[in-house]
Amino acid sequence: MSDWAAIKENKQVGEGVYRLRLTAPAIAAQAQPGQFIMLRVSHGLDPLLARPFSIHGVDGDDLLILYKVVGKGTRLLSMVRPGNKTLSLWGPLGRGFNLDVKRPVLVAGGMGIAPIVFLADTLLNQGRKKLAFVHGAVTGKALFGGSEELRTTLLGRDLEPYLASEVEGEERYYGLIGVALEPALSSFPDSSPCGGVLACGPLPMLKAVAQICARHKVPCQVSLEAPMACGLGACLGCVIPAAGGGYVRACQEGPVMDAALVDWERTKP
Ligand SMILES: Cc1cc2nc3c(=O)[nH]c(=O)nc-3n(C[C@H](O)[C@H](O)[C@H](O)COP(=O)(O)OP(=O)(O)OC[C@H]3O[C@@H](n4cnc5c(N)ncnc54)[C@H](O)[C@@H]3O)c2cc1C
Ligand code: FES
Known part of the structure; x- marks a missing residue:
């Protein structure tokens, strides 16, 4: 689902690393570990594309995001200040971790x-x-x-x-x-x-x-990172080589997948 979230906190917690606290009750209520959101990183139209961020935590109606500044979008995000403006986001997206694992x-x-x-x-x-x-x-x-x-x-x-x-x-x-x-x-x-x-x-x-x-x-679940433009399965920007041939979309079949389903030899760092 898409939402507009108030920014409660955008605090630097490490070198180039920030913790963002957004109020998004509907998304917070459904979030599962391993799922992500697509977030428009500024109030303006530049950059137009939203950026994917994993859900770092849920605290009541709030979503927590932990992010590192690596480029234009995350730099702009680091400048957003808590206040009465809102950021657009949608989620929770993708498949999270299967928690039914002993030890x-x-x-x-x-x-x-x-x-x-x-x-x-x-x-x-x-x-x-x-x-x-x-x-x-x-x-x-x-x-x-x-x-x-x-x-x-x-x-x-x-x-x-x-x-x-x-x-x-x-x-x-x-x-x-x-x-x-x-x-x-x-x-x-x-x-x-x-x-x-x-x-x-x-x-x-x-x-x-x-x-x-x-x-x-030992069974292994991996959460895959890939460039994502839509997060909704439409743009195919996030495809990952699949074991046995073809590709899977990290935003739909992932980001968390059984490691055995990935063709690791064809993945590019
Ligand atoms: C499902 C998912 C969850 C993510 N969760 C988090 C998170 O919790 N915290 C966090 O800090 N980041 C996370 N990322 C990565 C984050 O989305 C990118 O760092 C962000 O989109 C960069 O935007 P930018 O405009 O600042 O950088 P850009 O200007 O788009 O790129 C700057 C540089 O970073 C590289 N880059 C961009 N995206 C990625 C990526 N996904 N992986 C590796 N390198 C990349 C580019 O190649 C380029 O060199 C996640 C990505 C995915 C796909
Ligand atoms: S991000 Fe568009 S298909 Fe996955």
């Missing part, structure tokens, strides 16, 4: 942390305990979107964290996300097997995660 391992690469927080919150609110949580970023500082607040909140919850960054030397940090994922898959205290990996991040990372899961024979 899930959550994996977030870089800004893939945005939807994984909503996923972790939802699973913990269902009563899950000691959720395995693998998170990687280019530097240790960039973990948690560079947000101290998010780091403190998340690490204060009932999670078993495995953190990976290319900067070595800190306790519990691992060189590569794969190196962090391996122990997460095998270290459940009661030795019960991991029932599935739920991952979001850049394509090369998702490819590595999919390969590790295939090796361990």
